[in-house]
Amino acid sequence: QKEVEQNSGPLSVPEGAIASLNCTYSDRGSQSFFWYRQYSGKSPELIMSIYSNGDKEDGRFTAQLNKASQYVSLLIRDSQPSDSATYLCAVNLPEPSGGSYIPTFGRGTSLIVHP
């Protein structure tokens, strides 16, 4: 079973702190990794994508990828109450028949940023 695992949380951090969200995946053939944010009652929106080992920064967000250890993480610096949402990790897994990818999502981590 090809899986993407996340701690469901909730992860509670004070305003201004760094929030660290983690995700592990089982298929070493995975090449593309994504973080989505989903507010309650809304559809997921893309925050970041990462394809290479190391860090990728975009504003207050940093995605980290370690393919050897099969984990991807998201750091949110200077967390704000508006960051309170569920964060979904997604991995493009190779389709069994080849030629395409199947997006596979973790269950998401609930983040609460309190003032």
Place this chain on the structure above:
Amino acid sequence: SQTIHQWPATLVQPVGSPLSLECTVEGTSNPNLYWYRQAAGRGLQLLFYSVGIGQISSEVPQNLSASRPQDRQFILSSKKLLLSDSGFYLCAWRIRGEDTQYFGPGTRLTVL
């Protein structure tokens, strides 16, 4: 720019009734299209995906079906809804050859 539409936004249906949810994409051709379901407190479950007109792959066998009658139209159907079909249904698309997937606004279905 590309946009994706889903309707209806909310739907309340009795058990045993039929279902038809529609998704259309604008601003791109030949996209990959996906239907997901998100039950309360649970993750995204991929139901169907399509790489072209008339081409449907099913990930989870159940009482739902999907069709792609036109390049940018994806339809999710059921002949008889079950209570367990309640959830948030999301259509998503991806440009062929690219990796990133984008979601529509979703349809919240309640089966009573």
